[in-house]
Amino acid sequence: MSLPKKIKIFIWRAAKNLLPIAANLWKRKILAQPLCQLCGNALKNIFHALVECRSARRIWKVTEAAVELRSIATQDILSVIQDLERRISKADTEMVAAMFWVAWSARNQVLFKGKREDPRILAAKVEAVVEEFKRVKAQTRKDFDEQKEKIPRGWSPPPLDWCKINVDAAINVKNQCAGLGVVIRDARENFVAVAIKVTKFHGEVTHAEVEAVSWGLSIAKHVELPNIIMESDFQETIDLVNSKKSSRTEIQWEITEVQSKMKEFNAVKVQHISRSCNAIAHSLAKTALESGETAIWKGSYPYKIMYLFNSVNE
Known part of the structure; x- marks a missing residue:
């Protein structure tokens, strides 16, 4: 009743x-x-x-x-x-x-x-x-x-003439390392580039997430993209990059470097998304931790990455 x-x-x-x-x-x-x-x-x-x-x-x-x-x-x-x-x-x-x-x-x-x-x-x-x-x-x-x-139902493609970069970081506290994942897709939802990287964990998740954004910008520059939308599911990183908040710690130097990289593009947007819309980047970051390798793929991808594309829902 x-x-x-x-x-x-x-x-x-x-x-x-x-x-x-x-x-x-x-x-x-x-x-x-x-x-x-x-x-x-x-x-x-x-x-x-x-x-x-x-x-x-x-x-x-x-x-x-x-x-x-x-x-x-x-x-x-x-x-x-x-x-x-x-x-x-x-x-x-x-x-x-x-x-x-x-x-x-x-x-x-x-x-x-x-x-x-x-x-x-x-x-x-x-x-x-x-x-x-x-x-x-x-x-x-x-x-x-x-x-x-x-609430976004899932990952959405960027407008025409734009590419969307999704980044994430995964942490292994025991081994003091972080895995970074980057996936770039265009307006037709085609994969432009995919990258994984293992780096040192500096004790703060924010530091690793900022490093993921910085590396995502480097990959975008490598594949010569003019207009990009950067997405991360870590709100603090987005606020720092968009100057909505500041930090007096050493991470501010990295934020300044990220903002300097952003000026190298014709147009850049940096925005927050939910974890469910960032699933592939998160899986790539975990893959980096598991494999311990750093790699960039463009155009053709190994079987394990293709399997990840098909098994992860966004």
């Missing part, structure tokens, strides 16, 4: 006969007699507390569900709801379930605070709670769907 969790939990407790009605308290020797504290009649089950009690009937009289409830033979709450689902719509069944919750709350108000609320106000409260929950749920779903649309 499309209801707030607190109402669904309440219905579950009612269906499992876990509510502290007089009959249950009497069985546990908490009350001397299993009598309804509001009407004085024998309180045999939860159905009496939620539907048959004089206090509950005052609420049900102002609702259309009263007729349906009177025609139900069973007094087991779960069976009541299942029977209602066969007779009325799902939305109306949800309203009845919510009314059970309100009837119980109203009962407690009378028992513990001596406060009786207008049944019409209680009925209106039910509608308000259910409708507001569904409105918020619908808005949440809408916001979630809109957010999903904003």
